[in-house]
Amino acid sequence: MCSVGGPTDIDLPEDRVVAKNYRCKECGERFKGIGKHPMCPSCQSEDVVEI
Template identity: 40%
Template sequence: MCSVGDSFNLDISELESDLYKCLDCSNEFKSMGKRVLCPTCHSKKVQKIEKEA
């Protein structure tokens, strides 16, 4: 195995995620990325929920 450079640590909990609501099953969940799917019913019909200040 060949490796270049040092290893790195990535804590997923530190990444910014957005809150979404599924328009089919009403599930609310956190996700990130461009193609968000509901983890419960796998629907593409999701709406981003604005964070309250």
């Protein structure tokens, strides 16, 4: 699967991958994310903080 330009919806086994809670500094959206560079699903900003 190839994905360019946005987040994807995938199911991952919870026992192997832990999603962290983030808040976007640009728009205030709260979301769960994984990876080294999580992106806000609302505004696509990478300016996020772990909460």
